[in-house]
Amino acid sequence: MESSAYHPVPSHLDALANSGLAVLPRYFDAALVDALRDEIHAARAAAGLRRARIGRGSGRRLAAAVRGDWIRWLDGSTEAQRLFLARLEEIRQEVNLALTLGLFEVEAHFALYPPGAGYQRHVDAFQHDNPRRLSAVLYLNRHWRRAQGGELAVYDAHDREVLRVLPEAGTLVLFLSQSVPHAVLPTHRWRASIAAWFRVRQADNPLAALARLQPDDLV
Ligand code: OGA
Ligand code: MN
Numbered sequence: 001m002e003s004s005a006y007h008p009v010p011s012h013l014d015a016l017a018n019s020g021l022a023v024l025p026r027y028f029d030a031a032l033v034d035a036l037r038d039e040i041h042a043a044r045a046a047a048g049l050r051r052a053r054i055g056r057g058s059g060r061r062l063a064a065a066v067r068g069d070w071i072r073w074l075d076g077s078t079e080a081q082r083l084f085l086a087r088l089e090e091i092r093q094e095v096n097l098a099l100t101l102g103l104f105e106v107e108a109h110f111a112l113y114p115p116g117a118g119y120q121r122h123v124d125a126f127q128h129d130n131p132r133r134l135s136a137v138l139y140l141n142r143h144w145r146r147a148q149g150g151e152l153a154v155y156d157a158h159d160r161e162v163l164r165v166l167p168e169a170g171t172l173v174l175f176l177s178q179s180v181p182h183a184v185l186p187t188h189r190w191r192a193s194i195a196a197w198f199r200v201r202q203a204d205n206p207l208a209a210l211a212r213l214q215p216d217d218l219v
Contacts, residue, residue: 035080068117108196119184150187
């Protein structure tokens with residue numbers, strides 16, 4: 001029988017469809033991860049990171065007790081960033097085919113958590129007008145041990161913890177931005193990652209179109 005409409009769904013897309021979350025260890029190769037880690041540490045040394053903020057629009061503010069990371073938006077200015085963004089584009093297309101989320105574009109920033117920092121429990125797209133639908137986090141830290149803290153903790157709808165993920169180099173986590181509560185547990189060593197959000201188009205909303213020009217306003 002002809003089965004041209006059937007394509008096997010990779011297991012991470014299966015996991016995403018069934019539980020809203022997929023963890024992919026060693027998803028990116030070590031050379032790319034090393035290059036990205038070097039970039040964020042170079043940016044830190046050159047004072048090229050900014051304190052992350054919470055909230056959107058007029059509610060946007062610093063709140064280091066809630067969120068203690070320092071960030072820098074990817075702009076595709078290096079080969080490593082271009083390779084990473086190209087892979088995200090492939091994921092966007094795969095996910096759109098498998099899950100019909102209508103993902104339109106992606107934004108991504110490096111994040112560096114100093115010792116003592118974390119990010120309290122939250123969802124990435126809380127407000128109804130937030131266009132984020134799928135979150136992706138790539139970790140850049142070699143040889144992470146549990147005792148070093150800094151795990152991603154994932155919660156269910158009743159705020160019970162269901163999973164912890166070590167922020168180990170090469171691991172990619174994908175989860176639905178609107179429905180998966182999560183936190184970064186306080187870290188005891190420098191913790192580097194890239195956080196990315198796939199967004200749906202918001203063509204009918206001129207304010208959203210404006211905001212697209214300034215991705216920092218959406219953190
Ligand atoms: C975020 C976030 C998780 C992580 O940046 O919104 O939740 O493990 N990051 O870095
Ligand atoms: Mn988050």
